[in-house]
Structure formats: C-alpha cells, structure tokens
Amino acid sequence: GENVEQHPSTLSVQEGDSAVIKCTYSDSASNYFPWYKQELGKRPQLIIDIRSNVGEKKDQRIAVTLNKTAKHFSLHITETQPEDSAVYFCAVGGYTGTASKLTFGTGTRLQVTL
C-alpha cells in the first residue's frame, strides 16, 4: 500500500517567517495531494490540494509544490501568523477496491512564536 512520510515532526518559526513541510510518497500512480490543518481538539480541515497535472498551486499565503518524478510534495506558508499554529497533515489520494481513500502522513506540529 501507499506509504507517506512527513518531515519535520515539529517546526517552530517566528511570526513573519516562512514554514516548509515536506512529504514523500511511494505509489507513482497517486495523483491527488491534499494538505489538512488540525487545531487541538478539532477536525482536520482542508487548506489546499493539488492534482498531478500541475506542479504548483498557491492560495494567498499558502502554496503547495509537487514533484511527481521524485514523488514528493511540499507545503509552504509565508508570513506566518500565530493563528497558523496547528498540526499539519499531508495526504495522498488513492483507492482500495473501488473506495477512494486518503493515506495521511504523521503530521507536523507548527508553532509560530511572537
């Protein structure tokens, strides 16, 4: 099955700095790559996703880049703010039988300090 590795596990940045989180995956047939933000005690919320027909997607301060050849994708957050502090999960879309599913990374705890 799909194997997703995520680094780093924790990341501390100062407010205004950039943060980068990286994920690698194993199944070259995978073609959907979402990123979720999860605040303490809350559900995961989709913040951005990318499909394999594009290499980069940006939404305000958040961007995702995809390198299908190397099988890795990254989340970039610029001008970080305290409210960006949360756990971020990458995921890879795939199938089990006819069921669509996401395989998640192990998460990155981002802390934005003042």
Add this chain to the structure above:
Amino acid sequence: ETGVTQSPTHLIKTRGQQVTLRCSSQSGHNTVSWYQQALGQGPQFIFQYYREEENGRGNFPPRFSGLQFPNYSSELNVNALELDDSALYLCASSFPGTRPPGELFFGEGSRLTVL
C-alpha cells in the same frame, strides 16, 4: 461549517464492550468514509460506504463494521473493544468516487476512550 455531524462527541467504554458511532453526511454526499486517528498520529482509513455497501476497507479487523442507511447516514460499530481502540473516530463524506479522489469533508469526530 461542513455539514457532517457525528455523535456522540465523547464516550468512555471498558475493554470487551461494544460501541456504535453515528454520522450524518453533508447534504448531497452519498459516500461516507470512516477514519481512526490515534493520539499524535494521522487519520487511518477504516472503510467506505457507497449506496449502502462497503466498497473498500483498510487494515482493520472484522470487529470493525459499519452500515449506511438510505438517507446516507452511517454507523461504525466496534465489538470486543481493546485499549488500542482509544482514538478519535472521524467520519467524512464526499461525492461518489471519481478519479482522482475528491475532497473529503470531515465531521468533528467521536473521541472514544477504552479503559
């Protein structure tokens, strides 16, 4: 607000007991997936239901079972609870599977503690 609702929000059970968790999918979504999120881990796929049938399962034993009803709501049942079943159980709804997979809308989850 995603429209996916789950109940109960918290519950405590003892080893060997059985539990039923419930999920109402977002309006218009007829596919429901269940995920288990252990503390400090990413969610793991349990199974998915479409048209009241299980159409895919992750690496979970048969004591994890489910149902989907004609109104697309769903239940997750876990028998013979074990300590390691303690986790946040997330329900997610989506449009029918298309290639590639589409966005999942998660509910707030049911936090199960097994003592």
